[in-house]
Amino acid sequence: MYCNACGKIIAEDGRFCSHCGNVVGAPPMPRKLTRSRSDRKIGGVCAGLAQYLELDTSLVRILWFFITLACGIFPGLVAYVLAWIIIPEEPYLLPVASSHQPVTS
Numbered sequence: 001m002y003c004n005a006c007g008k009i010i011a012e013d014g015r016f017c018s019h020c021g022n023v024v025g026a027p028p029m030p031r032k033l034t035r036s037r038s039d040r041k042i043g044g045v046c047a048g049l050a051q052y053l054e055l056d057t058s059l060v061r062i063l064w065f066f067i068t069l070a071c072g073i074f075p076g077l078v079a080y081v082l083a084w085i086i087i088p089e090e091p092y093l094l095p096v097a098s099s100h101q102p103v104t105s
Contacts, residue, residue, distance in 0.1 A: 034090040043084035 003010055003017035003024060010017050010024060017024055036047035039057055050060040068076025 033087055035084070035087050037090050037092065043080070044089065045080055045083045045087060048087060048090070 001010055001012050001014070001024070002008065003020060003022055005022035006017060006020040008017060008019040010019075014024060016022070031052055033052045034048050035044035036051060037044065039047040041047075041061070046061045046064050047057045049055075050057040053060070064076070064080070068080075
């Protein structure tokens with residue numbers, strides 16, 4: 001791979017040019033903690049945490065359940081409700097119309 005700024009050869013998996021320091025390729029998208037719209041049971045909190053931490057949703061739900069039992073039901077429920085209020089919901093994405101199908105109103 002070549003640097004876009006100075007044209008020197010850099011490693012294929014390199015993020016920065018070792019010659020000029022320029023960022024190579026698209027910068028990584030920052031991960032945001034959001035509540036899931038599609039994989040929710042109650043409020044989408046556990047599914048959102050699972051997506052953010054790159055874990056299985058069922059694992060996060062089971063861990064949340066056992067931690068809630070270990071710490072007390074009331075604090076676990078309060079934490080879930082607060083997370084439900086504080087963590088924003090993931091944006092609603094409209095389906096993209098295919099170029100092969102006419103869009104009707």
